Amino acid sequence: MTRMxxxxxxxxxxxxxxxxxxxxxxxxxxxxxxxxxLEMLDVVNERLISDDIEPVTFDHDCREGICGTCGxxxxxxxHGPEKATATCQxxxxxxxxxDEITIEPWQATSFxxxxxxxxxxxxxDRIVEAGGYISAPTGTAxxxxxxxxxxxxxxMSMDAAACIGCGAxxxxxxxxxxQLFTAAKLAHLNVLPQGQPERWKxxxxxxxxxEDFFGACTNHGECHExxxxxxxxxxxxxMNRDYVRSKVKNRSLASQ
Amino acid sequence: xxxxxxxxxxxxxxxxxxxxxxxxxxVNPANKRRFDVIVVGTGLAGASAAASLAELGYNVKVFTxxxxxxxxxxxxxxxxxxxxxxxxxxxxxVYRLFYDTVKxxxxxxxxxxxxxxxxxxxxxxxxxxxxxxPFAREYGGLLANRSFGGAQVSRTFYARGQTGQQLLLGAYxxxxxxxxxxxxxxxxxxxxxxxxTKDGEAAGIVTRDMLSGEVTAHSAHxxxxxxxxxxxxxxLSTNAMQCNGSAIWxxxxxxxxxxxPCYTQIHPTCIPAADEFQSKLTLMSExxxxxxxxxxxxxxxxxxxxxxxxxxxxYYFLEEKYPAFGNLVPRDVASRNAKTVVDEGRGVGPLSNGxxxxxxxxxxxxxxxxxKERYGNLFDMYERITGEDPYSVPMRIYPATHYTMGGLWVDxxxxxTVPGLYALGEANFSDxxxxxxxxxxxxxxxxxxxxxxPSTISDHLAxxxxxxxxxxxxxxxxxxxxxxxxxxRMWMNVKGTHGVEHYxxxxxxxxxxxxxxxxxxxxxxxxxxxxxxxxxEFRKNVKVLGSPDGINTMLEKVNRVDDFMELAELxxxxxxxxxxxxxxxxxxxxxxxxxxxxxxxxNFAYVGAWEWNGExxxxxxxxxxxxxxYVKLTQRSYK
Numbered sequence: 001m002t003r004m005x006x007x008x009x010x011x012x013x014x015x016x017x018x019x020x021x022x023x024x025x026x027x028x029x030x031x032x033x034x035x036x037x038l039e040m041l042d043v044v045n046e047r048l049i050s051d052d053i054e055p056v057t058f059d060h061d062c063r064e065g066i067c068g069t070c071g072x073x074x075x076x077x078x079h080g081p082e083k084a085t086a087t088c089q090x091x092x093x094x095x096x097x098x099d100e101i102t103i104e105p106w107q108a109t110s111f112x113x114x115x116x117x118x119x120x121x122x123x124x125d126r127i128v129e130a131g132g133y134i135s136a137p138t139g140t141a142x143x144x145x146x147x148x149x150x151x152x153x154x155x156m157s158m159d160a161a162a163c164i165g166c167g168a169x170x171x172x173x174x175x176x177x178x179q180l181f182t183a184a185k186l187a188h189l190n191v192l193p194q195g196q197p198e199r200w201k202x203x204x205x206x207x208x209x210x211e212d213f214f215g216a217c218t219n220h221g222e223c224h225e226x227x228x229x230x231x232x233x234x235x236x237x238x239m240n241r242d243y244v245r246s247k248v249k250n251r252s253l254a255s256q
Numbered sequence: 257x258x259x260x261x262x263x264x265x266x267x268x269x270x271x272x273x274x275x276x277x278x279x280x281x282x283v284n285p286a287n288k289r290r291f292d293v294i295v296v297g298t299g300l301a302g303a304s305a306a307a308s309l310a311e312l313g314y315n316v317k318v319f320t321x322x323x324x325x326x327x328x329x330x331x332x333x334x335x336x337x338x339x340x341x342x343x344x345x346x347x348x349x350v351y352r353l354f355y356d357t358v359k360x361x362x363x364x365x366x367x368x369x370x371x372x373x374x375x376x377x378x379x380x381x382x383x384x385x386x387x388x389x390p391f392a393r394e395y396g397g398l399l400a401n402r403s404f405g406g407a408q409v410s411r412t413f414y415a416r417g418q419t420g421q422q423l424l425l426g427a428y429x430x431x432x433x434x435x436x437x438x439x440x441x442x443x444x445x446x447x448x449x450x451x452x453t454k455d456g457e458a459a460g461i462v463t464r465d466m467l468s469g470e471v472t473a474h475s476a477h478x479x480x481x482x483x484x485x486x487x488x489x490x491x492l493s494t495n496a497m498q499c500n501g502s503a504i505w506x507x508x509x510x511x512x513x514x515x516x517p518c519y520t521q522i523h524p525t526c527i528p529a530a531d532e533f534q535s536k537l538t539l540m541s542e543x544x545x546x547x548x549x550x551x552x553x554x555x556x557x558x559x560x561x562x563x564x565x566x567x568x569x570x571y572y573f574l575e576e577k578y579p580a581f582g583n584l585v586p587r588d589v590a591s592r593n594a595k596t597v598v599d600e601g602r603g604v605g606p607l608s609n610g611x612x613x614x615x616x617x618x619x620x621x622x623x624x625x626x627x628k629e630r631y632g633n634l635f636d637m638y639e640r641i642t643g644e645d646p647y648s649v650p651m652r653i654y655p656a657t658h659y660t661m662g663g664l665w666v667d668x669x670x671x672x673t674v675p676g677l678y679a680l681g682e683a684n685f686s687d688x689x690x691x692x693x694x695x696x697x698x699x700x701x702x703x704x705x706x707x708x709x710p711s712t713i714s715d716h717l718a719x720x721x722x723x724x725x726x727x728x729x730x731x732x733x734x735x736x737x738x739x740x741x742x743x744x745r746m747w748m749n750v751k752g753t754h755g756v757e758h759y760x761x762x763x764x765x766x767x768x769x770x771x772x773x774x775x776x777x778x779x780x781x782x783x784x785x786x787x788x789x790x791x792x793e794f795r796k797n798v799k800v801l802g803s804p805d806g807i808n809t810m811l812e813k814v815n816r817v818d819d820f821m822e823l824a825e826l827x828x829x830x831x832x833x834x835x836x837x838x839x840x841x842x843x844x845x846x847x848x849x850x851x852x853x854x855x856x857x858x859n860f861a862y863v864g865a866w867e868w869n870g871e872x873x874x875x876x877x878x879x880x881x882x883x884x885x886y887v888k889l890t891q892r893s894y895k
Contacts, residue, residue: 002606016806032530032531032533034531034643035530035533036641039535042533043533046755046757046758049755049799049801050755052799052801053801054801054810055801055809055810060497061327061329061496062329062496063496063535063538064538064539065637065640066332066418066421067327067328067329067331068326068327069327082640084636085640089637090640091640091641091643093643115806115807121323121324122444124324125324125325125432125435125442128428128432129432129435129436130436132429133387133429133430133432134386134387135433136383136386136387136430137308138307138308138311138383138706138710139383139707140386141379141382142382142386144341144381144382144384144386144391144399145341145343145398145399149393150397151395151397154390154391154392154393157388158390158415158416161415161421161422162416162418162421164421165326188388188425189388192390194385194388195388
């Protein structure tokens, strides 16, 4: 028989970016433990709707932990208490009957609240647009096996590329720093042979775009703790090293 | 009067695509900047098309309802992407990939399109590798492959269990580069609410800004829909929550024929539903069937745990029935057999609604580490969702709606029956016939976006050189905006008693019950009366709260469910008229003595393409007869 949980929720409600927000205190009885966290919110919303109250707005889509759309602060933790787990993959069996759960949007000045638990993360796209790609126009590619890539390099690239762009790293950081996200994108491309021609230009542009939007990194490591894909902190060291080198490399390239 | 001209090029099948590229009209490089193209959707097909068109020099406007293009549901594809590189030296070829795809589709696809798909598949692997997609590699540094259902060669390229994610990030990055240089303008959080035509040709779209609520018209020389499939018509599916059929349905209402809506794929390896609050079903990659053995207890209503059931009391139903392919039979065959054993009372799990997928043999043979390397992230996901550890107990799986082979009818250029309106990827019907093989959706989305559309769209654009797009103050646009606003007002004024979710769930129950894994005439007839009744009740009694000016997720969803109601009826109508079984469309009246899908080639070897005649009129069926010159039609057998 499925265990049922009776919960007390505090949910942040805010009508728009410029509105004042406030907590909604609401009881959520009869939540099955097999429900996901977002299914629990679905149930709460259906109950609100039947009482003619507007449902709580939150971003979500795949509910498989891969699209990176969802993400809320659960009792002050980005994506909640379970390691390596996005909000949609967190299940209610991780909670106990009678628990009080506080649910808030990502908190970072670069992620303004749009409504309730939904925030604007477009700054992440700006960082990628600054150089997070390999210029290989369609049709120009050589045979895929022309370039052998050591398995270790491909694996390291994949460890970085696993980032889902949810923004939890920034939400969890006391400085709202964007280092882990940016470093992951850089490492994905910079460790591959195909990524070398644009490596220094990419690194300089992405790091400086990141700094336009996000805070400074002071090595707390909260980003990695919150990351649903456990992107390693080492990539930040790699980014810092590459950034310093880019300052020399880009100058010498320009003078050639 | 609509006539279906597939525009299949002349010549031997291996030369058709080259011949065609030579014969299409071209736009010279300097003139490409004089053309505007709208792309709707940023999944594999949309993002790759938008990036490639912009690289060529066209001005592209791309629309997505997500906050970022990277979130499209292609991202969730796990297993891999096919190409007949023959890197494994196991006898693969373009012809074999073509043959397998036509056969896998149960001979209901267009030969010329499928051949082209197989041809460009190699280029996709090259393209993605050049972009930095971290495909799995061997220790020598060369690309690795795995095998997949429906094929006897190892031709699937993969990036752990996140192939879709990595391919989409590649396309998204190419798109980001074009956004950065200003060749692509991105409209995020934009919901397409109507397709606009003028004098029968595509003129543009009407969108709603999902943040401000503002309704706007956009015009272009061509409109490309890459909006995915309509699997959420079942409510529960492996699709993402926002996946919807509205863009293609609105296009259908504006004259684009809808082909084979009854062809939907039920994926065999999904996690069974746990309770009534289930919001979606999660797929476990089909690649698991490479090493996992599927079984149920031989006895009925078994209550012992899996490890308490001795070997001789286990029924490995796929291995027993299909010795040659075993657990790697195509998806439709695997799904139906799972349904059969569960219906017989052999189902496992708390709700007796699943079958076992067991890795004990693989662990014993290859070691836990090898299994972990291959499937680690899938096992972790399974554990998170079910609370069970698949390293020690067998997984439980059951089929769920996954992919829709039907979609907008398109010709060889990927153009719908509305000139200037194109459909790419899952949104069209073209390549998978009545059943899609594993690792072929990513292949088709990227083939359409990277290689096919960029080579065919000029045929439509070239003659328009010097023409401006229809201005957005033209009556066709102002009227379309009025219609959208009227529809919004209608929803806001219903003030009914049930939320949108309720009606979506009810619709899903009807469609799954009568038009799911197995269909019969009586059930389909029942659905034909239940769906319109539900739709009437929905329109009279749905509750939409809040304001249309600003973020309103209920308003977004009510339009989508309304469109699903109409689409569902067409789907059932199509299933009813196709009195044969083929691929994912299994009519109980039409089966072999062994219970396999029995086709009726004499009467049904055609694409059924439906024409909209208005809300109160029956649609008209048009038939594109399928000619098979290269592949011999046989009863599929995977024994």
